[in-house]
Amino acid sequence: MKILLAFFVVVGASFIVAANNMNGVVRNYLTGQRTREDTQAAENLAAIYAPLFQSGDVTDLNNRLQEDALGLDGRLLLVDTDGKVQYDSLNGFCGQRLQLSEVLRVLSGEDTASYGMHRADREAVYRMTGEAEAEYVAYGAHEMTGSRGLIGALVYVSRIQGMMDSMNQVSRQLNTVFALIGVVTLVLALFLSRVVTSPIVNLSRTMRRMGEGDLSVRVPEKGSGELLQLAVNYNTMAAQLEKMDRSRNQFVSNASHELKTPLTSMKIMLETMLYEPDMPAELRQEFMRDINQEIDRLTQIITDLLTLTRMDNRQDAMKMEDLDMSALTEEIARLLRPVAEKRGQKLICRAAPGLRMRGDGGKLNQVLYNLTDNAMKYTQDGGTVQVSLEEEGENLVWRVKDNGVGIPREDQEHIFDRFYRVDKARSRDTGGTGLGLSIVKQMVGLHGGSIRVESEPGKGSCFIVTLPRDREGGRTAG
Amino acid sequence: MRRRRLLALTLAMMLGLSGCAARPVGEDEEKPAPTLPRASVEWTAPDGDFIYGEPGLWTLYLPSRNGLNLAAQHVQSTPGILRSEEAEAIARELLAYPANQQVDALGGGVQLALAAENPVEYSGGVVTVNLASSALGLGYRGVYTLGLALASTLCELENVRCVNVLVAGQSVSLDTGGMLPMGSVTAHPGENLPVLWEQMEARKTPVGSDAAQTPLTSYMTLYFPLDNGQGIICENRTLTFPGQTPGLMASAILEALSQGAMYLTGVTEMPDLMSQMIYEPLTSELADGGRMITLSFREGVEAEWQAAGVDPACLAAAICYSLTTFIPGTAGVAIRVGDRPMTSLRSEKFGEVPVLGGLLRRSGFGNYLMGQTTVYFIRDGRLAPAEKSVDRGRADSLRAQLAALTEGPDARERAEGLEAALPEGTGEEDVLGVALEGDAVLVNLSESFRSGIQRMGREAETLLCYSMVNTLCLNSGARRVCFFFEGEQVEYIAGTVYWAGVFDYNTGLCEESFG
Ligand SMILES: Nc1ncnc2c1ncn2[C@@H]1O[C@H](COP(=O)(O)OP(=O)(O)OP(=O)(O)O)[C@@H](O)[C@H]1O
Ligand SMILES: [Mg+2]
Numbered sequence: 001m002k003i004l005l006a007f008f009v010v011v012g013a014s015f016i017v018a019a020n021n022m023n024g025v026v027r028n029y030l031t032g033q034r035t036r037e038d039t040q041a042a043e044n045l046a047a048i049y050a051p052l053f054q055s056g057d058v059t060d061l062n063n064r065l066q067e068d069a070l071g072l073d074g075r076l077l078l079v080d081t082d083g084k085v086q087y088d089s090l091n092g093f094c095g096q097r098l099q100l101s102e103v104l105r106v107l108s109g110e111d112t113a114s115y116g117m118h119r120a121d122r123e124a125v126y127r128m129t130g131e132a133e134a135e136y137v138a139y140g141a142h143e144m145t146g147s148r149g150l151i152g153a154l155v156y157v158s159r160i161q162g163m164m165d166s167m168n169q170v171s172r173q174l175n176t177v178f179a180l181i182g183v184v185t186l187v188l189a190l191f192l193s194r195v196v197t198s199p200i201v202n203l204s205r206t207m208r209r210m211g212e213g214d215l216s217v218r219v220p221e222k223g224s225g226e227l228l229q230l231a232v233n234y235n236t237m238a239a240q241l242e243k244m245d246r247s248r249n250q251f252v253s254n255a256s257h258e259l260k261t262p263l264t265s266m267k268i269m270l271e272t273m274l275y276e277p278d279m280p281a282e283l284r285q286e287f288m289r290d291i292n293q294e295i296d297r298l299t300q301i302i303t304d305l306l307t308l309t310r311m312d313n314r315q316d317a318m319k320m321e322d323l324d325m326s327a328l329t330e331e332i333a334r335l336l337r338p339v340a341e342k343r344g345q346k347l348i349c350r351a352a353p354g355l356r357m358r359g360d361g362g363k364l365n366q367v368l369y370n371l372t373d374n375a376m377k378y379t380q381d382g383g384t385v386q387v388s389l390e391e392e393g394e395n396l397v398w399r400v401k402d403n404g405v406g407i408p409r410e411d412q413e414h415i416f417d418r419f420y421r422v423d424k425a426r427s428r429d430t431g432g433t434g435l436g437l438s439i440v441k442q443m444v445g446l447h448g449g450s451i452r453v454e455s456e457p458g459k460g461s462c463f464i465v466t467l468p469r470d471r472e473g474g475r476t477a478g
Numbered sequence: 479m480r481r482r483r484l485l486a487l488t489l490a491m492m493l494g495l496s497g498c499a500a501r502p503v504g505e506d507e508e509k510p511a512p513t514l515p516r517a518s519v520e521w522t523a524p525d526g527d528f529i530y531g532e533p534g535l536w537t538l539y540l541p542s543r544n545g546l547n548l549a550a551q552h553v554q555s556t557p558g559i560l561r562s563e564e565a566e567a568i569a570r571e572l573l574a575y576p577a578n579q580q581v582d583a584l585g586g587g588v589q590l591a592l593a594a595e596n597p598v599e600y601s602g603g604v605v606t607v608n609l610a611s612s613a614l615g616l617g618y619r620g621v622y623t624l625g626l627a628l629a630s631t632l633c634e635l636e637n638v639r640c641v642n643v644l645v646a647g648q649s650v651s652l653d654t655g656g657m658l659p660m661g662s663v664t665a666h667p668g669e670n671l672p673v674l675w676e677q678m679e680a681r682k683t684p685v686g687s688d689a690a691q692t693p694l695t696s697y698m699t700l701y702f703p704l705d706n707g708q709g710i711i712c713e714n715r716t717l718t719f720p721g722q723t724p725g726l727m728a729s730a731i732l733e734a735l736s737q738g739a740m741y742l743t744g745v746t747e748m749p750d751l752m753s754q755m756i757y758e759p760l761t762s763e764l765a766d767g768g769r770m771i772t773l774s775f776r777e778g779v780e781a782e783w784q785a786a787g788v789d790p791a792c793l794a795a796a797i798c799y800s801l802t803t804f805i806p807g808t809a810g811v812a813i814r815v816g817d818r819p820m821t822s823l824r825s826e827k828f829g830e831v832p833v834l835g836g837l838l839r840r841s842g843f844g845n846y847l848m849g850q851t852t853v854y855f856i857r858d859g860r861l862a863p864a865e866k867s868v869d870r871g872r873a874d875s876l877r878a879q880l881a882a883l884t885e886g887p888d889a890r891e892r893a894e895g896l897e898a899a900l901p902e903g904t905g906e907e908d909v910l911g912v913a914l915e916g917d918a919v920l921v922n923l924s925e926s927f928r929s930g931i932q933r934m935g936r937e938a939e940t941l942l943c944y945s946m947v948n949t950l951c952l953n954s955g956a957r958r959v960c961f962f963f964e965g966e967q968v969e970y971i972a973g974t975v976y977w978a979g980v981f982d983y984n985t986g987l988c989e990e991s992f993g
Contacts, residue, residue, distance in 0.1 A: 055957075058982075058983050058984060058985050059985050062984070062985055062986040065986070066986075080979065080980070080982070082514070082517035082976075082978070082979035082980075083514035083517070083976075084517065084976050084979050084980075084981075086981070086982040086984065087982070087984060087986060088986065089986075091984075091986045091987050092940075094940060094944060094984055094986065094987060095939075095940055095943050095944065095947075095974075095975040095976065095981055096940070096974055096975060096976055097514065097976035099513060099514065103514075104513075104514055107514065
């Protein structure tokens with residue numbers, strides 16, 4: 001609206017300026033022409049009257065003055081060097097001193113001729129020109145010189161009311177024309193601006209609705225050029241926002257569910273123990289152990305969530321150090337081997353020796369631990385898990401391979417999401433929360449690396465982690 | 479914020495631009511009016527009356543050595559004298575001018591001089607030169623040449639049209655019959671003198687013919703009585719006479735007088751003199767030489783004249799002047815009423831007129847001849863000229879003109895619509911000084927004159943001013959007038975006229991220029 005107003009003002013002002021300029025041109029032309037004519041007349045007359053004024057026949061002078069004034073439709077005055085009117089074609093000013101600036105300029109020797117158009121009250125103009133109802137009058141003064149220099153000035157009182165009237169009429173017509181054109185232009189401009197601004201108006205309306213919470217709205221992608229680009233980009237952004245919003249909702253519901261499950265089972269066991277005071281001690285012992293387990297699980301979940309949140313908020317500073325990755329890999333394998341053996345699984349570790357990189361030891365430790373833990377978890381007893389570390393170009397690559405249940409293709413892209421688990425029921429048994437891979441991905445990202453999975457259901461999975469070797473901080477991930 | 483400022487700036491620029499484009503016509507009423515410096519004049523105010531003439535040259539015309547024409551001679555003029563005095567001074571110069579390489583002296587062997595009484599009269603464009611009787615020694619042709627020389631010389635003066643030549647107070651004849659008058663002579667510079675004399679001789683009554691049967695046409699001067707017994711004034715006329723006898727001439731002149739003045743104003747409505755006379759004019763010779771013309775009017779004619787507003791003394795003066803100035807050798811006029819000669823004549827203004835033996839002589843009316851000066855009064859918002867009679871010696875005196883102006887129009891002039899231009903209550907005493915300097919008249923007026931102007935007001939001021947300017951310039955030949963009040967130049971009095979500086983003679987405000 002403001003833009004529109006500014007537009008109106010600018011267009012209006014331009015028209016005023018244009019009309020004014022046109023008027024000015026007409027005015028200048030007419031007044032310029034009149035000025036030249038009158039000045040010329042005054043000059044010619046001054047040359048004629050100077051000798052008569054100095055030593056002439058008074059009656060002849062008066063008669064000629066009247067005739068000439070009549071011919072010019074003006075008034076002629078002969079003024080002496082004191083500025084006193086000595087001869088006047090209408091006689092009324094004889095003996096008076098008219099304080100006309102034109103006369104002063106000529107008599108003071110400032111100029112040989114001077115001309116000026118004036119606007120004055122009607123009575124004053126009437127006194128000067130004898131013209132009733134006139135507002136304008138012009139004076140042209142020209143010096144008269146005689147044998148002894150300046151002897152006075154001839155003043156031509158010119159009736160310019162007629163010219164002014166026609167000028168004002170022209171100006172009125174011009175103004176009318178300009179006003180009409182202006183109105184037409186404004187209407188056209190208004191229409192055009194509607195066309196131009198409507199996409200913007202749409203966009204702003206959509207944004208407002210989105211701001212109010214409705215993320216599903218989209219901008220119509222029509223038109224061309226920048227505005228189309230803007231609409232497309234905006235829609236992309238909106239889609240992204242909507243997706244993020246949905247995954248956040250999912251996450252919250254998953255998290256609450258995960259937290260609620262152990263609490264529910266704990267509450268059942270505690271109630272059983274509470275209402276059956278005389279339950280066998282063995283059973284009570286078992287219940288207590290279960291409760292303890294649930295508490296561990298809760299603790300684990302909360303720890304994981306905290307880890308993730310911290311990494312999300314980038315609060316967890318990277319403790320970069322020079323790491324012996326070969327030793328780190330071996331250490332994890334050594335740590336987890338007893339668990340594998342308990343389930344009759346084979347854990348094979350093949351780490352190329354002496355591979356080093358800069359990184360956060362704790363975090364990389366957890367990456368490999370989580371991956372190996374998953375591989376063991378989702379592989380039947382007696383299966384095989386292989387862990388390897390290799391150097392590939394600038395990068396170090398971990399491969400954690402198993403011959404377990406594998407991951408269906410449609411789940412593969414989701415397993416890195418928080419709380420996502422392929423087989424919710426089974427995972428329960430294995431005590432998973434679905435946060436492990438999220439953490440892994442986050443941590444790998446912090447090191448500037450990447451993770452991907454190759455898997456076939458029933459045959460096994462392979463998680464491949466690629467870590468750049470020389471990387472300080474690795475803050476690009478996110 | 480910045481954008482708004484930019485917008486405002488743009489708008490301001492546009493408006494400024496549009497302001498430049500349409501240069502409006504100046505409305506300069508609020509601006510303080512430019513002021514011209516106070517006018518100043520080179521003169522100081524006259525304290526008393528003066529004429530500061532620059533010494534110049536008078537042109538005298540005398541017969542050339544070969545006698546063929548009149549040749550110009552120049553003498554130093556005497557600056558600072560009035561026109562009437564100037565005429566006399568020039569006449570004296572001319573009469574005394576000695577012969578030289580180019581010209582003969584006018585008198586030749588004769589000692590010329592002006593008469594003792596009324597030597598030169600100047601009135602209404604006519605100069606009458608009264609020569610001492612020695613001039614009679616010149617002979618007819620010599621007197622005529624003298625008349626031509628006087629006329630050519632005196633007509634050089636402004637406002638002089640013609641000259642009457644008298645010898646010992648009488649008109650001279652140019653023929654042996656004693657009846658051919660010279661009449662009023664106009665200027666003839668450069669013309670062939672023998673031819674002029676031949677033309678004059680051709681008008682004589684041929685030898686053997688009856689003078690009463692020889693008609694004559696002559697340019698002459700008629701004198702008319704002024705209103706209210708103010709004196710007489712002259713007017714020139716070309717008259718035709720049926721014969722060259724005093725009686726016929728007198729009858730023709732009286733008839734012309736009865737018809738009244740042709741262009742003079744302020745003269746009395748004339749009675750029909752011819753019908754009031756009971757006899758034809760009679761001519762008789764006087765013992766001491768010269769003729770007497772006797773006019774016989776019917777009984778009670780004086781009362782008739784009085785009733786018609788004719789002053790008998792002035793009428794007698796007019797008749798006497800008209801007849802004696804023209805009819806050669808006329809010493810005087812006798813007027814009879816009924817059967818009695820008129821023995822006493824009294825004028826309120828001029829007193830008792832000497833009537834010796836019933837004879838009214840020209841010299842007896844010496845101070846009756848008035849001059850006239852034109853003053854401007856006001857009629858319908860314009861300056862209207864009016865003739866005012868003034869002592870003929872003062873006719874061209876600036877003071878007399880201003881005095882006539884302050885007097886205002888008389889009853890008859892008022893009836894013609896004339897109004898006074900000058901403030902009431904002003905008089906000659908308010909003119910502290912008046913001087914003619916070069917082509918400018920300087921007038922020094924009193925403080926009471928100034929307050930009189932103030933009382934008259936803005937509207938009347940312009941005509942008031944120009945009535946004085948035009949009156950003074952018209953009669954003096956000056957071109958401009960400069961006013962002082964108590965010796966100082968004053969800028970404004972009533973508010974309209976700018977009194978400082980000079981005022982040019984301007985007939986634009988006068989009636990005639992619109993006739
Ligand atoms: N090596 C693997 N073979 C088959 N399925 C796997 C393998 N690793 C992960 N998965 C699937 O991906 C899901 C997510 O793994 P993730 O490690 O994030 O969670 P979890 O192991 O269930 O719980 P925890 O958070 O305790 O590790 C698992 O529930 C499992 O279904
Ligand atoms: Mg796991």
